[in-house]
Amino acid sequence: MAMSRRSARPRFTLLLLVLTAVTLLTLDERSGGLGVVGAMRDGARDAFAPVQDAADTAFRPIGDFFQGAVHYGDVEEENARLRQALAERDGELLRAEDAARERQALLDQQDLEFAGDIPTVAARVVVGPASSFDLTVQIDRGRNAGVAPGMPVVSGAGLVGRVVDVSRSRATILLITDPKSSVGVRLANSGDVGVAAGRGSRSTLRLDYVDPATKVDRGEAVVTSGLQQSVFPPGVPIGTVVAARSGAGSLQQDVTVEPAVDLRRLTFVKVLQWSPAP
Amino acid sequence: MEPGPLMLVAPRLLLVVFAGLTLHLSLFATIRIGDVRPDVLLLIAVAGGIAGGPERGAVVGFAAGIVADLFLHTPLGLSALAFSLVGFGVGTLQSSVIRAAWWIPPATACMASTAGILLYALLGALIGRPEFLEPRVLAVAAGVGAANAILAPALVPVMAWAMPHEPDRSYV
Numbered sequence: 001m002a003m004s005r006r007s008a009r010p011r012f013t014l015l016l017l018v019l020t021a022v023t024l025l026t027l028d029e030r031s032g033g034l035g036v037v038g039a040m041r042d043g044a045r046d047a048f049a050p051v052q053d054a055a056d057t058a059f060r061p062i063g064d065f066f067q068g069a070v071h072y073g074d075v076e077e078e079n080a081r082l083r084q085a086l087a088e089r090d091g092e093l094l095r096a097e098d099a100a101r102e103r104q105a106l107l108d109q110q111d112l113e114f115a116g117d118i119p120t121v122a123a124r125v126v127v128g129p130a131s132s133f134d135l136t137v138q139i140d141r142g143r144n145a146g147v148a149p150g151m152p153v154v155s156g157a158g159l160v161g162r163v164v165d166v167s168r169s170r171a172t173i174l175l176i177t178d179p180k181s182s183v184g185v186r187l188a189n190s191g192d193v194g195v196a197a198g199r200g201s202r203s204t205l206r207l208d209y210v211d212p213a214t215k216v217d218r219g220e221a222v223v224t225s226g227l228q229q230s231v232f233p234p235g236v237p238i239g240t241v242v243a244a245r246s247g248a249g250s251l252q253q254d255v256t257v258e259p260a261v262d263l264r265r266l267t268f269v270k271v272l273q274w275s276p277a278p
Numbered sequence: 279m280e281p282g283p284l285m286l287v288a289p290r291l292l293l294v295v296f297a298g299l300t301l302h303l304s305l306f307a308t309i310r311i312g313d314v315r316p317d318v319l320l321l322i323a324v325a326g327g328i329a330g331g332p333e334r335g336a337v338v339g340f341a342a343g344i345v346a347d348l349f350l351h352t353p354l355g356l357s358a359l360a361f362s363l364v365g366f367g368v369g370t371l372q373s374s375v376i377r378a379a380w381w382i383p384p385a386t387a388c389m390a391s392t393a394g395i396l397l398y399a400l401l402g403a404l405i406g407r408p409e410f411l412e413p414r415v416l417a418v419a420a421g422v423g424a425a426n427a428i429l430a431p432a433l434v435p436v437m438a439w440a441m442p443h444e445p446d447r448s449y450v
Contacts, residue, residue: 009333010331010332010333010336010366010369010370013333013336013337014332014333014336014362014363014366017336017337017340017358017362018359018362018363020340020355020358021340021343021355021356021358021359021362022355022359023355024344024347024354024355024358025353025354025355025356025359025405027354028353028354028355029353029405029406037354040348040354041348041354044348044349045348045349048299048349051296051300052300052303052304055300055301055303055304055305056303056304058304059301059304059305059308060304060308062305062308062309127303127304127307128307128308128310131315131317131346131350131352132314132315132317132395132418132421132422133352133398133399133402133410133418134350134351134352136351164351165351172351174351179409179412180409200409200412200414
């Protein structure tokens with residue numbers, strides 16, 4: 001009898017834990033991540049932030065060494081590419097003034113707002129994706145710095161994602177490549193609009209709702225559309241088209257976009273203190 | 279948990295879980311191949327089952343899962359549910375092992391971590407996150423399993439230290 005009671009105890013403990021976990025899941029779902037559950041998350045992140053900062057500083061060189069060792073070929077290739085890009089930039093510098101004038105004219109023509117007018121909060125990426133599923137990163141600025149949920153996040157090259165969760169000193173950014181992410185976009189040449197959706201890995205985006213009759217060029221720039229109610233301001237670069245094809249009888253083209261930002265190597269980003277017009 | 283050593287075990291477990299979280303969010307956030315990286319908190323659940331049996335494995339898995347949920351943008355309780363089931367499963371499996379061998383902990387960590395990721399994805403899909411069941415989940419699960427297998431020989435003795443009153447047939 002005693003043996004039976006003893007062997008039943010682990011199962012009883014497991015049952016209690018499962019019920020507790022299901023209760024927490026229900027509470028989280030009902031509260032939409034706010035309320036007590038949100039406060040618990042905020043408190044935990046804020047309390048752990050100093051430890052995380054110290055550990056990040058201590059371990060970053062090891063991580064950099066590992067990345068360098070594993071991706072040596074990539075680094076070498078990138079080095080060569082950067083040298084070539086630098087040489088090209090030297091030449092382009094001479095045409096910079098004219099290019100700037102042309103760009104302004106193009107922006108005016110397309111009725112795009114200049115993203116530079118929007119106030120920004122500079123931040124450092126302190127945590128990369130915390131799991132193999134989670135295409136989010138954490139930055140070292142939060143509510144205290146004026147960051148709020150929904151704000152777009154950019155780097156020098158273009159759109160990174162948007163803020164989905166904020167505590168006092170930290171914010172979580174949903175990357176544009178996450179499957180939950182969808183961004184209203186416009187093709188620079190044709191002006192056609194579509195939706196850039198994440199695919200769950202940090203490589204490419206899928207462009208939906210592009211008319212099969214639209215001519216989409218490889219290398220064509222894709223920017224945020226900024227249509228009414230859009231959660232992103234207009235004219236922020238998303239990336240470039242790497243493939244486009246129309247299937248027979250298909251109602252839309254299969255368009256693949258490579259993000260302008262290297263989401264694997266994010267270090268510094270800027271949060272745009274922007275919210276869509278009501 | 280076994281009565282008696284709770285005062286000794288609880289602080290050690292907390293220390294191990296938070297040290298694991300620190301490593302997970304710092305060192306192992308940068309050590310990734312492709313999109314796959316070790317999942318230290320899942321490995322803590324597996325090691326808890328190996329070192330402590332089904333009951334302790336479930337409790338350690340739940341604790342590691344709750345900590346993971348607080349720092350991930352996933353529903354609170356999802357990792358706790360998956361990890362406690364993994365800890366319990368590993369603990370049940372280890373109590374049936376008769377012979378000790380050096381390769382058993384890494385092999386167990388590999389299989390249990392792979393199963394844990396698949397279970398996490400399945401439970402996530404059941405509660406409204408169907409994107410977790412995308413095709414690459416198999417590659418992710420296999421990658422996490424391999425990475426955790428490499429780390430298991432280091433972590434299992436740490437868990438044995440954290441839970442000194444081992445069950446009779448533990449193979450640690």
